[in-house]
Amino acid sequence: MLDKNGIAKRISKELKDGYYVNLGIGIPTLVANYVPEGIQVTFQSENGLLGMGPFPFEGEEDADVINAGKQTVTMLPGGVYFDSATSFAMIRGEHVDLTVLGAMEVSETGDIANWKIPGKMVKGMGGAMDLVASAKNIIVAMQHVNKAGESKLLPKCTLPLTGIGCVKKIVTELAYLEVTKDGFKLLERAPGVSTEQIKNATLGKLIIDGEIPEMQL
Amino acid sequence: MLDKNGIAKRISKELKDGYYVNLGIGIPTLVANYVPEGIQVTFQSENGLLGMGPFPFEGEEDADVINAGKQTVTMLPGGVYFDSATSFAMIRGEHVDLTVLGAMEVSETGDIANWKIPGKMVKGMGGAMDLVASAKNIIVAMQHVNKAGESKLLPKCTLPLTGIGCVKKIVTELAYLEVTKDGFKLLERAPGVSTEQIKNATLGKLIIDGEIPEMQL
């Protein structure tokens, strides 16, 4: 079973040299800590930064340098600032290679719900709808089941959608899965997790094709 | 009767303090030489200059600093360079206060034809169609009649159109006219030109309302 850092670490193995990557708030943000050695990855933040670095040292925080999560950050050498229209030109124009974001539900056809729970205060979709409608490559980082123990990998989303048919991969504490036209294809088991456990935690159609390898982190 | 400089001079009286102005090639360019004292006018060139100044001194021409007519120019202090998409955002977004351009024909409803003569080599419309479709205030600077002696102020244009219902004012060697919903309204006669001469040179509907004053230049 993976913890949050484990999920981030598994996702980081999908990073490729030269990639431009947009990381959502939460677990996705942790992916930046596990960029494999020897490759260069540039992080985009949709409020207008490319080449985002780590948090600033104490006392060096700058109100003018924040990320999309409104946290103080730094810029790496070679980075660039731009405006919000240009930022979404990058996203909508498919110049960003990989988007990693969290989800409340994912359907077996790749629909994603992550912005609204009916009856609860709605905070807004922020940039999520643009990101999922535009990205060539979307990986969802989330828990396999919700707090009530119900599967978040469903035949059909029950919550209001953020986007349709867009999720390509999912990494949870239990598994690494691909969304195919036939359903969720199990690619890897988290360390110490059985295929049976994953099957029990997945409500949407799960494809188990042969022996499923355990993740190498 | 006005010469080219006279036409430009009459048009310059329509400039107002604080105006942003786009001048077309030919007579319109001359308007820049007659900006009334005490007012500030900023010239926009659609290839990406705001705050365009005069031609450079001999030997100071810079290949990177040209206007939309591809002539070497200079920039005044406080000027700014920008890209073509931003330039036409200024034009289309009606941020330019006045556009002055030449024409081959203008109709009594304000249609303009100035880019194409069937059977002749077509050079293209350049920025003219954007300018005439967008400007709040368009003044046409042209000769009243063409080389064959035919009126260029017509009931209907015979040449392919550049834009429809857009011309607000016309200054020719003979007159200063306004395009109204009822036709060309004669506002001023050029020095030494009679109302009769203007009537004879105008094929479109001409409105002569009372005594027509002579231009003061």
Place this chain on the structure above:
Amino acid sequence: MSSKIFKNAAEALQGITDDMTIIFGGFGLCGLPENCIAEIVKKEIKGLTCISNNAGVDDFGLGLLLKKRQIKKMIASYVGENAEFERQLLHGELEVELIPQGTLAERCRASTAGIPAFFTPAGYGTEVAEGKETREFNGKMYLLEQRFYADFSIVKAWKGDTNGNLIYRAATRNFNLPMAGAGKITIAEVEELVPAGELDPDQIHTPGIFVKRIFQGEKYEKRIEKVTVRSRE
């Protein structure tokens, strides 16, 4: 000679009255037109429709207008971090229209650029697309989104000159740039106002033609919403 220069926020905001639609620059609390917001609170202008990426926090940014019940309708992409907002919304005291962030940015840019409408993929297949025209281009589905028609745009820049040219610093460019020019009248407040000619014409982010009024803000608090730091080893 006409001048774009105004003495302070109070003078620059002339003409803003109740029930107008106003576009506000900034992202979160970053790059906010602080002086204009404070002045609108002071002027007690009410019934506003505000277009802004966020709604501020309880005691800063547009949160200050919310607290005084000056906002009738909020058009934004993300409105978390604000308890008073939630209270007014749940009690039906506030109208809210939520828009995908990229669509919001592009609608502002379209307003500035005289583009009345454009197609975008964001929100296709979701409730955002309800009632909107959809169309396929090159095998992908898109929705038609329209520009705004706002009375004023209020933006904040780092440096400005007397011609209205603006330069933003770091991540404060955000929505300020596409919003500069988006309203009928654009007001820019700047940290430093310099004479025309002092800014490099190659480095100006917003050409002055988009800005009708400019003033140097009295002071900038520049509050940070989430201070995140790492310790020095």
Place this chain on the structure above:
Amino acid sequence: MSSKIFKNAAEALQGITDDMTIIFGGFGLCGLPENCIAEIVKKEIKGLTCISNNAGVDDFGLGLLLKKRQIKKMIASYVGENAEFERQLLHGELEVELIPQGTLAERCRASTAGIPAFFTPAGYGTEVAEGKETREFNGKMYLLEQRFYADFSIVKAWKGDTNGNLIYRAATRNFNLPMAGAGKITIAEVEELVPAGELDPDQIHTPGIFVKRIFQGEKYEKRIEKVTVRSRE
């Protein structure tokens, strides 16, 4: 590590083959990707559809490709100043599509920004509108115009860094900026290539994400189309 840096035009142009659609930056002869154009002449690539504001003059710019009959179709806003162009057009050897300049700029920007189509007023009521959808917004008529789908964009900048970030000088920004990112692959040639980190992140005009390949041009002639000067009194 992957790198965007190429040694010269010959290497940067890898993959450009006959019958492709290529977008070229520049306005007139100002801000032209001179080295790439020279190399395409040398490579004798044929049947090209070229999207560019102008078609060069007889012996410079895209005129060099015209002379060698490498262009099948020219998409531009203004094609005067070129006798060979006129000859080929009148003899039916060349296809031409003329587009209003602002529409051309916006279609390039839309291609970069993933906007498939937008409404614009330019050309309404003229032959440019023939066969196009028209619609009224807020009492004014507009046409629907679509983005391009080009194989390559080739742009020219003043300075670039190894991350692909670009800074243009003076009026050379023109079509280069909206075209950077408009093709499937964007190639930038620059007068000076510097290491990443040397350019001020606030002053970069084209963020490197839009540029896939970059090289420092061997030399720049920067020809002037019309030298206009005033004499010193």
